[in-house]
Amino acid sequence: MNERRREAGCEPLQWHEPTARVAEAHSADMFHRDFFDHLTPDGRDLYRRLISGGVRWRGVIAENIALTVRGSQTVIDLWMESPPHRANIEDCTFTHEGLGLFRDRWTQVLVERPRG
Template sequence: MLALTNQERAKAGCGPLRTNSALIRAAQAHASDMVAKHYFAHDSLDGRSPFDRMKAAGFAGGAMAENIAVGYSSPSAVVTGWMNSPGHRANILNCTYSMIGIGYDSGQVKPDWGNGSWVQDFGG
């Protein structure tokens, strides 16, 4: 997923994202939490925003954003889906972001939605 995301950024003239351990922790925890508690939202059921979770995981940067998706079968499919969505595309192509955390859980958020919970947490 990182390579695919960076390919899209390169086409737009943005530098590559590098992984950040705090953002990885936040993204993975949210992907797994959505599967475990069967919800799909940026805000956790306990009321924490993506920004709250990223900071709690130890991210100290200023600019932050999040992409989430469920039911996609592969990294290629989910990145294509995000690139076809204006808000998600804007996050991927925002050159302010230089770091990323990627989270994935193979479980189901909802039975009819297919498997896979995907999260990208961006920081700059």
């Protein structure tokens, strides 16, 4: 992932564990409640999920999701072939990420300058 960002002229993303916990919780939720969307069945979006998870940030947030049993390289390839997902990855505004996987549900959460 960071190799693709460097190619786009961006700094590498730094790992942020609290954000990763939010990402993993969303992946698990998608699996257990059998949905695949950025919005949960009860209407919780990324903003609400981050706040509930105790993550604060300065700036912007975004999320990429994928549904596959293949592996991380396949997920990266899928995201890079999708213009909206690729735009998130190549957006140099983002400084940190958290990645969550549960079974076949992948969630990448990108944040700008998280606090805490």
